[in-house]
Every structure is written in C-alpha cells, then in structure tokens.
Amino acid sequence: MKNSIKLLREERRITQKELASEVHVSRQAINAIENEKFEPSIWLAYDLAKYFGLSIEDLFHFEESDRK
C-alpha cells in the first residue's frame, strides 16, 4: 500500500532503524512497508501514524484498486 512514511522519515532525518525502534519493529519491517512489500497491521499503522502526528488515512493512501 502506498504511504508517505519514507518522505516523512527523511523530512525528520531519522533512519529506518530509529523509526523501527520507536514503533517496536525491525528495520526490515519499516523497509518492507516503505517499499510497499508489506501491509502493516492496524496497530502498527496506528503507531506509525501516531509517531508522525497524522491519522492513518493521511499516512497510508487508501485506493480502491489496492483492495484485495
């Protein structure tokens, strides 16, 4: 799923590892989410949105074409 995590993370000048540490997952998980290879659970999406001070809908771009 498309998202703004990479953009926001780079704006804040933090590494994937630092962000991973903030939301208690591995660096690989953040990398996979940024590259749209993995869709996080609702709780991880919530933690990421909370970290960036956004809503889940603002962080993750919901598109009908992505619906499985």
Place this chain on the structure above:
Amino acid sequence: MTFINNKMTNAVFIALLSLVYGGLFLLISGHMEFLGTLPPKSAANYGFWNNWLAFIYGGGLTIIGYIILGTTLVIVGLSLFGSYRKLDEYQSALLLKVIMVSGLVTLVSFPLLVINLLSEPLFAIPFTLFFVVVIWFFFQITYLLFLIKFR
C-alpha cells in the same frame, strides 16, 4: 499465530524434533538389526537409489544425524544470541511463508513416496528415510536462512 513469534519456542520445537531424527539416525546407522531390514545391495536398477542404499550401508546416516544435530545447535545459538527475542509482525508473516513452503514440500513428497513404494516395495525403508531427510533438511535450512537474515 502468536506462538511462532517467540524464537526460543521455535528453537525448542525444532530441537526436540531434530533430537528425534538425529538421535534415531545415529542409533540405527550401522546397527545390524537395521541393516537386516534393508534390501540387498544393488537390488534395484536405479542408479540414484542404489547409491543411496550404498550410502546407508556405508554408515551415511551417522553423517546425516550429526548434520541435523549441528544445524540445530546453530539454530538454537542464533535464537539465543540474535538481536531479537521476538519476531515482529513482518518477520512472523515471512516465517509463515517459510512454514507454508515446507508444508508444500511435505505434501508433494508424500505422493512421490507412495509411487516409489508401490513400484519398488523392497526399497520401502530407504525411500522413507530419504524423504524424511529431505523434508527435515529443507525445513531446517530454510529456518536457518530466515534466522541469518534477521539475526
């Protein structure tokens, strides 16, 4: 599927099954009663199966037993001393895929085993041992690679 999140739980499960497989192979390898259940050397005309039979007669199961136990030690070591104790949801999802692929290998192996047993019943024990080794090695190696990727 929260039970697969804990690396030590996974390691204990793998260690227990490996102890059974590895211990069994070490126990039966070269054992006279076990060798008595095998078909005579060169009983089949298939090159590969004759080689496998010769390997068993030559005590090859001892090597396999030690490899299984050695791989288990590495798995337990990586689970104990790796960076993460618990897998996150991304790692768990990947591990589930590993388990599904191993399950698929097992499912595909069974019909092949049955076909081989029906075509050459004399080779029942070498066939079964071969499939057990393939299935367990496949699972051990894929799990080991998974641990190395996320150590």
